[in-house]
Amino acid sequence: MARQSLVSMVADSILNRIVSGDIPPEGTLPGELELTAEHEVSRMTVREAVKTLEAQGVVRIERGRGTYVNPLKRWTSMEAVLRAASEGENEAAASVQLIELRRMLETGAAELAATRISAEELDGLRGYVAEMSAAHAIDDVRRFVEADLAFHGLILQASGNVFVSLVFEPLSNVLTARRAQTSRVEQIRANAIHEHVQVMGALASGDPELARLAMGSHMSQTMNDLKTYILHIQ
Structure with missing residues (x-):
């Protein structure tokens, strides 16, 4: 599978967990190693997937602390917001x-x-x-x-x-x-x-x-x- 497809797949899977409420606002994403094992991809792929969600305002990366889910009002991706409007805890x-x-x-x-x-x-x-x-x-x-x-x-x-x-x-x-x-x-x-x-x-x-x-x-x-x-x- 192409690298970008893998990145999109992992980002989509993480977003699903956020939208469903499995990872709530202000909750922390699993660590890089855990996500790597869960999706059977490289650490670089996981990093790029998380950066994709960061660019959409869905998560924020706090150096030395972890990656946190932002409240819905801070999301900047229309697609992500519409998914939240259609399903899940939001x-x-x-x-x-x-x-x-x-x-x-x-x-x-x-x-x-x-x-x-x-x-x-x-x-x-x-x-x-x-x-x-x-x-x-x-x-x-x-x-x-x-x-x-x-x-x-x-x-x-x-x-x-x-x-x-x-x-x-x-x-x-x-x-x-x-x-x-x-x-x-x-x-x-x-x-x-x-x-x-x-x-x-x-x-x-x-x-x-x-x-x-x-x-x-x-x-x-x-x-x-x-x-x-x-x-x-x-």
Whole structure:
């Protein structure tokens, strides 16, 4: 196996242990010799794997003391953070922070879209809300999630800012997984439909401030629902 492949394999294995909570934040990585024996690779390969994680902000090397796992907020790798958001002990914190990111980006996108959205795009939003309502009535979670995601995707498109959609693209898989989880709860679906109707009305008004506030309200409801029905925290 090529050297770089081995380095990636070892780094990925260590990251798995961190994401799963086997090595918690501020916990120390096993020593170099232990990792070498565990993965049956050279010490140089282990060092490079650890340096890879250090470059991603996942761990920090303290000379003479050891290698420590950083808190999630210090990670700088999108891939690593998304894995933490999808599985393991960091899931709750990452889920909350994902909604915080959505609030920052989507309120701005709605503000822009209010003065740029076309009549055809507004019709598209109405269609997606109708699809969400129909799916909710028959408890079709997959169909509900697809319409929900399409609604938000259309607003990003209507903002007219290509960078907004590009920022969201890496998040698509984890957003789909999150929506599939939360949308199993009937009350969350009902709340989402209500908030989408408010956002749609604000966009139709052409008022940027009203659109920003409506999307902010939607994100607040999303956060409250996540904490109440999924994470069970106040």
